[in-house]
Structures are given as C-alpha cells and as structure tokens.
Amino acid sequence: MQLLNKSTLSEQLVSVLGASEVKTDQESCVLYSQDVYAKDKPCAIVIKPSCAKKLAQAVSIITQAGYSVVARGGGMSYTGGYVPKEQHSVVVDMSALNKVLEVNTKDMYVTVESGCSWEKLYTTLKEHKLRTPFWGTLSGRFATVGGSLSQNGIFWGSAQHGFAVDSVLSLDVILSDGTTLTTGSAAKKGTQPFARHFGPDLTGLFCNDSATFGIKTKATLRLIPEALHKGSTSISFMEFEHQAELMSEVARQGLASECFGFDPFLQGQRMQRESLGKDIKSLFGVMKAAGGVGKALKAGSKIALAGRDFIESECWSVHFLVEDWTEQGVELKLNKINQLAKDLQGKVVENTIPKVMSANPFGPVNNMVGPKGERWVPIHALVPHSKVQEAYLATEAVFNKHAALIEQYNIGIGYLLATVSSTVFVIEPVFFWPDELNELHKHALEPAHLKRLPGFTANPAASNAMAVIRADLISKYAESGYIHMQLGKSYQFKQVLDAENYQLLTDIKKRFDPNNRLNPGCLGFD
Template sequence: MPLLNKSTLTEKLIVVLGASAVKTDQDSCVLYSQDVYAKDKPCAIVIKPSCAKKLSQAVSIITQGGYSVVARGGGMSYTGGYVPKEEHSVVVDMSALNNVLEVNTKDMYVTVESGCSWEKLYLTLKEHKLRTPFWGTLSGRFATVGGSLSQNGIFWGSAQHGFAVDSVLSLDVILSDGTTLTTGSAAKKGTQPFARHFGPDLTGLFCNDSATLGIKTKATIRLIPEALHKGSTSISFTEFNHQAELMSEVARQGLASECFGFDPFLQSQRLQRESLGKDIKSLFGVMKAAGSVGKALKAGSKIALAGRDFIESECWSVHFLVEDWTEQGVELKLNKINQLAENLQGKVVENTIPKVMSANPFGPVNNMVGPKGERWVPIHALVPHSKVQEAYLATEAVFNKHAALIEQCNIGIGYLLATVSSTVFVLEPVFFWPEALNELHKHALEPAHLKRLPGFAANPVASNAMAVIRADLISKYAESGYIHMQLGKSYQFKQVLDAENYQLLTDIKKRLDPNNRLNPGCLGFD
C-alpha cells in the first residue's frame, strides 16, 4: 500500500476534524506515544476527534493512506498496548469522546462514549443511586471505559462482579475501513442494547484486544443499585500463604466486593508516599462518607488514633470491602471474614486503608511513581486458587536468580494481591527502580507532588536490568500456564495460545483489518 505524504494526510484530517483536533508537534507526538513503562517511536500525528462519525471518516483516510491507527484512552497502562510500533502511525486521543449518552433507569443500562473516565461515569450514576457492577480502576480519574475494555481491568467491584469486560452489553466499533459495527441486541435494527447475547458473542470479540480488531466508540454497560450499607476490615499476617488462603476462601464464599493485599515492602512504599496533609484530607473524605455525624466522628477518631502504625512493618496485609442491603448483613459478612482470618492466624487491625480508599476511590495517580520519584511498573499473573502458592514460589525463584542484579541496581520489589469474582487470584509483583521520569509521568502527576520528589538522573543500567528481569518473569509465567489481562505488546499470547484458536483470530483479523493497520504488533499481529 503506497504511503501518503504526511503533510497531505494532515491536511485531509484537518478538513474532517478541524485544525485544533490534529497535532503534529514533536512534544504531542512523544507524549501520546508512551505509556507508564514503555516508550518507542513517536507517532507522526495525534488526533482528538469529538464525535464517532468524524472518527470513522478519519480512520478511513488514515488506513487508505497506509498509516496505522492506534487508539489511546487515559494513558495509564504499562504493557505497550497503545505504544506505536511504526513511525507512520496516528494516535487517536479518545478523551473528547467522553459523554454519558443515556442512563436508562427502567431497563438498567448506561450507554457511554468510550473516552469517558470511570470517575465521570461513577459520579453521573451516583445521582441516580446506581452504578455499573465493575465501576473502575484505581486510576479512574484518567482511565477510560474504552481503555479498560480494550486492556481489561480490575479493582472496584471486581471481587464480586469480575473483570471490566464482564459488565458490558453492547459496543459500537469502528473497523479499519471506517465502517461501524454494533454488537449485542442492538445489532438487530430497532432494538435497544439491553442484552449482550444475540447469537455468538461479538461483544466479547472486541474486548481485551488493545483496539487491534476495532476501535470502540460507545459501550453499553449493565446497571445495579448502589448498596445501602458498606463496611470493611483489614487483617495482617506474618506469612504469604495464610493471607492468600484467606483471600481465596473469601472469594469462594462471595463475601467481599473488593479484596486487595500488600506485602511488607509495598505496604511501606504506600505509607512513605503519603503525607500528613494527605492523611487529613483523606480523613475528611472518610468522615463525609460515613453518612451521619455519630458515625463520622467514630470513623474519624479511629483513624486518627491508629495513626501510621496500625500494621506492623514486617507484616503482609489484606483489606476487604463488603456491601449489603442491611447493616446486619454487612456485620455478618465482616464477622465471617474475621473468623476465617483468625483460623488462619490472622490479626484484625484498624481498617484505615480500605476506609480511605473507599471514601476517595479515584484519587490522583501519584502512586504511579515511588516515594522518592522512582520509576514503577507491575507485572501480573492470573491463576486459579489452587495454583497461588505455586505461582508465588515461581516468582520468587526468578527474583532469586537475579538477586545480585536486583541488589546492584537498587531495584525494590513488592506484591499486590487481589481476587476477581470467585475463580481468579491475581499475583502482581511491583517493581521500583531509580530512573528519570518520562513525559507521561510529568504530565499526569499532580504538580505539587512532582515538585516534592527528589527524583533520579537517567539510569540505563538499572532500566536494562529491569527489562531483563521483567522479560524473564513474563517467560516464566508463560511456561507455567498463567494468563494475563492487559496483554498489549508485553505478554506472550500468540506463542502460548492453541494454534487453532490463533488461526481463527488471524482469519478474523484479516477479515476486519486486511492490511493490519489497526495497532500492528498487538496480540502478535505483526
């Protein structure tokens, strides 16, 4: 396919989108071509369409001109999903497609443009005392609905309701030639997007694909009522295996809406990041969320008295949030969790962390760097409950293999743990290393927080060491049969998927995107 001259392509895009929606300056092309971890070739052009119709026209122009198209949500991912592989790429900044189009309280669904942040959607639905089952990632102030569906995501609501993609009913997707495909019941002309399954599940086809099969412009998601009553508990352990077993048992019994845990290192990193001023602001949020003056004073006094030493520094910790229609139901669940913990040698501690996080679900993304400005990146494995201990030992074996390199380059390693619905355990090693921040960090962090960080000079030796350890761990997970969300361009997929399955996906890709112009490099489509 002949490649269109960049200036000619730019002119064509300006005609469709307007001059303010098309950027070719170096700073924009560099910023929008990197994620939290990866940075490769800057794109040629960045576009910011304001409506799906204009985007479909633009996609047609771009792909006919021989350029690739890469959709970017909130930019909070770290597996290279939207990092262009080719210089002749156009990155689509989806942030202007951010409207909540319909809140249907009778049929219990919401339709939203895919550039809408989870925070905006949550606040809009809160006015109706409704929410989506999965209701956002921790980075939901920036992270978008479309980004989470392309990469898949977990956190708020995941322990009970599953992954981000599990709540979706219908999608509008732009294909590589600019045509739009609608999935779910809405694919039948004149029918509302109230049901996901009308024949084979085409909605699922366009989830977890890093926008390599199509660009999602609109999503319809189920609604559920907000729970009337909420509660939380925190447990500390001296051993990983006891904490993991508690998390698995709580997941099997469906007791928690959210479940997440830290190892001692990650716990200390989190506490180092926070300041007294942040504590006070968080305390006000907790008291406001308590619902009454008496409850607010009780919640506030407990946190104030607990201070910063509510969990011993050498302990693992796990935190549960529960929901129910009655206060008694909440108490029953919390008592059950605490009893299970006691049977596993756990110690109930002040539940400061879940209270603060629940009261402030979409805070700043300052935690995307370490407490002194270290670079940060996670890797994860999704495993069944029966494989958790095996996965932990396999991970530790890789770290032991590289122990000298880790010490030499001052790489810090912690663990974030979570569960998804009743069947999935998430083991997420988290890395911190001394290295200069990139443009995305400087763009996304709060300016005052960024100014306080000591920071580091460029450190290619440590970054190269990180890349070696990261690649080795990813290979170990692939060899062990573990799977992943957020496949992007980092995790092995083509290499580990059954040949028949990958051939079917290849055939679909060729049908939808015959010239491989939608995010080439993702899912092994080179």
C-alpha cells in the same frame, strides 16, 4: 501500500476533524506515544476527535494512506498497548469522546462514549443511586471505559462482579475501513442495547483486543443499585501462604465486593508516598462517606488514633470491603471474614486503608512513581486458587535468580494481591528502580507532588536490568500456564495460544483489518 506524505495526510484530517483536533508537534507526538513503562517511536500525528462519525471518516483516510491507527484511552497502562510500533502511525486520543449518553433507569443500562472516565461515570450514576457492577480501576480519574474494555481491568467491584469486560452489554466499533459495527441486541435494527447475547458473542470479540480488531466509540454497561450499607476489615499476617488462603476462601464464599492485599515492602512504599496534607484530605473523605455526624466522628477518630503504624512493618496485609442491604448483613459478612482470618492465624487491625480508599475511590495517580520519584511498573499473573502458592514460589525463584542485579541497581520489589469473582487470584509483583521520569509521568502527576520528589537522573543500566528481570518473569508465567489482562505488546499470547484458536483470530483480523493497520504488534499481529 504506498505511504501518503505526512503533511498531505494532516491536511486531509484537518478537513474532516478541524485544526483543533489534529496535532503534529513533536511534544504531543512524543507524549501520546508512551505509556507508564514503555517509550518507543513517536507517532506522526495525534488526533483528538469529538465526534464518532468524523472519527470513522478519519480512520478510513488514515488506513488508506498506509498509516497505522492506535487508539489511546486514559494513558494509564504499562504493557505497550497503545505505544506505536511504527513511526508512520496516528494515535487517537479518545478523551474528547467522553459523554454519558443515556442512563436508562427502567431497563438498567448506561451508554457512554468510550473516552468517558470511570470517575465521571461513577459520579453521574451516583445521582441515581446506581452504578455498574465493575465500576472502575484505581486510576479511574484518567482511565477510560473504552481503554479498560480493550485492555481489561480490575478493582472496584471485581471481587464480586469480575473484570471490566464482564459488565458490558453492547459496543459500537469502528473497523479499519471506517465501517461502524454494533454488537449485542442493538445489532438488531430498532432494538435497544439491553442484552449482550443475540447470536454469537461479538461483544466479547472486541474486548481484551488492545483495539487491534476495532476502535470502540460507544459502550453500554449493566446497572445495579448502589448498596445501602458498606463495611470493611483489615487483617495482617506474618506470611504469604495464610493471607492468600484467606483471600481465596473469601472469594469462594462471595463475601467481599473488593479484596486486595500487600506485602510488607509495598505497604511501606504506600505509607512513604503520602503526606500529612493527604492524610487530612483522606480523613475528611472518610468522615463524609460515613454518613451522619455520629458515624463521621467515630470513623474519623478511629483513623486519627490509628495513625500510620496500625500494621507492623514486617507483616503482610489484606483488606476487604463488603456490601449489603442491611447493617446486619454487613456485620455478618465482616464477622465471617474475621473468623476465617483468626482460624488462619491472622490478626484484625485498624481498617484505615479500605476506609480511605473507599471514601476516595479515584484519587490522583501519584502512585505511578515511587516515594522518591523512582520508576514503577507491575507485572501480573492470573491463576486459579489451587495454583497461588506455586505462582508465588515461581515468582520468588525468578527474583532469586536475579538477586545480584536487583541488589546492584537498587531495584525494590513488592506484591499487590487481589481476587476476581470466585475463580481468579491475581498475583502482581511491583517494581521500583532509580531512573528519570518520562514525559507521561510529568504530565499525569499532581504538580505539587512532582515538585516534592527528589527524583533521579537518567539510569539506563538500571532500566536495562529491570527489562531483563521483567522479560524473564513474563516467560516464567507463560511456561507455567498463567494468563493475563492487558496483553498489549508485552505478554505472550500468540506463542502460548492453541494454534487452531490463533488461526481463527488471524482469519478474523484479516477480515476486519486486511492490511494490519489497527495497532500492529498487539496480540502478535505483526
């Protein structure tokens, strides 16, 4: 396919979208072509459409011109999902397609444009005392609904309700020729998007796809009532094994809406990052969320008295949030968790962390760098509960193998742990290393926070060492049979999937995108 001249393509896109929605300057093309970790070839053009129909026209124009199309949500991922593989590419910034289109309180669904942030959706639904079952990632101030469905995501609501993709009912998706496909019950003419399953599950086909099958422009998600009562508890452990077993047992019994844990290193990093000003803001958030003057004062005073030393520095910690329709129900769940913890030699500590996080669910994304401005990237594995200890030991073996590199380049390593519904355990090593921040970091961090960071000069040797360790760990997870969210262009997929399954996906890809113009490189579609 012969490539159209860039300036001619730009003119055609301006004629459809308008000049304000098309960017060709180098600064924009560099910024929108990198994620938190990866930076490769800058795209040729960035578009920021505000109309789905016009975006469909633009996609048709771009693919006919021979360029690839890469959809970008909030930009908070780190597996190369929206980092263009080709220089002749157009990045679609979806953030202007951000409307909440319908809140249907009778039929219990909400429809949004896919560039809507989780924070905006949560705030809108809170007025109705409703929410989606999965209700956002920690980066939900920026992270979008469409991005989370393309990459899959976890956090708020995940321990009880599963992954981001488990809450979706229907999608509108633009294919590479500009055709728009609707999935779920809404695919039947004149029918509302109230059900996901009407024949084969086409909705699922466009989830976890890194926008390589199509570009999602609209999503409908289930609604549930917001719980009347909430509570939390925090437990410290001296070792990983007992903490992991508690998390698994709580997941099996369905006691928590959120469950997450830290190792001593990552816990220390989080504490170093924060400031006194942030403490005060967090305290006000907790007091406001407590409801009632007496409860607010009690919640605030407990956190103030606990300070930052409520968990011993050498301990692991795990934090649970629970919900119920009655205070007694919350108390029963918390008592059950605390008793399970005691049986596993855990120690109940002040629940400052879950209180603060629950009261401020979508804070700034300053945690995407280390406390001194170090670079940061996680890698994760999804495993069944029976494989958790094995996965931890396999991870530690990779770190032991690279101990010299880790010491030489001062690479810090911690763990974030979580559970998803009753069946999935997430083990996520998190890396910090000294290197300069990229344009995305400087764009996304709060200016005052960025100014306070000492920062580092360019350190390509440290980043190269980090890349070696990261690649080795990804290979270890692949050979061990573990799976992943956020496949992007980082995790192995084609290499590990059954040949028959991958051939079917290849055939589908050829039907939807015969020239491989939608995000080439993702899912192994080179």
